[in-house]
Amino acid sequence: MKGSTVMSDTALLVMDIQKSIVDRIATPDYLPRLTQAVEAARNAGIPVLHVVVGFRSGHPEASGRNKTFGALPEGAFTLKDPGAAIHPDIAPRPDEVVITKKRISAFAGSDLEMVLRSGGLSHLxxxxxxxxxxxxxxxxQAADLDYRLTVLADGCADADEEVHRVLTEKVFPRQAEVTTVEEWSGTLS
Structure with a gap:
């Protein structure tokens, strides 16, 4: 991570690209487009951080009061769950950091902030x-922590296309620059 020459304060966070999550996305060009962003970052020397959700066997971190994680089937998102693996199209390289989170935000229950701080990374x-x-x-959460933010609108996906549109066109622009994978990749050349 340290010593990258281009945009040394920037990191690409590729979040929840796990097999059982990505399988719910019906858009066939999503993974190839995301792969383009990952390769562009790698070629520019920008660290790629892979963020995944993961739990211990028995889910001791997931309270029954939590509607999302308390309802997970036994074994889901544990080391034994093949669906918890990062999708092979986006597989991390040996030198890339994998951050395991315990809730929805990449910061919740993870060491993401420590990794970012240690790497001098302030633009996500x-x-x-x-x-x-x-x-x-x-x-x-990153905006509240004063990180500079860019959201790759077409590098994100949601089961509800209208919610995706509202977030990328109306909500995210209040806290982040919103662009496309192609436009962002073009700025790295």
Whole structure:
């Protein structure tokens, strides 16, 4: 992570691109487009941080009061769950950091902030599934923590296209620059 020459304060956060989550996205060009963003970042020397949701066996971190995580089936998003694996199209390289979170935001229950601080990373480029989940929660928390933000609108996906549109066109622009994978990748050349 340290020593990248271009945009040394920037990191691409690729969030919740896990097999069982991505399988719910019906858009066939989503993963190829996200792969383009990951490759552009790698080629520009921008760290790619992979954020995943993960729990211990038995989900001791997930309260029954939590509507999202308390309702998970036994074994979901544990080390033994093949659906918890990062999608092979976006597989991390050996030198790329994988952040495991315990809630919706990439910051919740993870060491993300420590990794960012240690790497001198203050500009976060966000992509992932779902726009109304991890992207929204991470964007809001990162803005409150004074990170500079860019959201790759077409690098995000949501089961509800209207919610995705409202977030990327009306909500995110209040706290982040919103652009496309192609436009962002073009700025790195």
């Amino acid at each position: 480029v966000l992509a992932g599934v779902a726009t109304s989940g991890v992207v929204l929660s991470t964007c809001r």
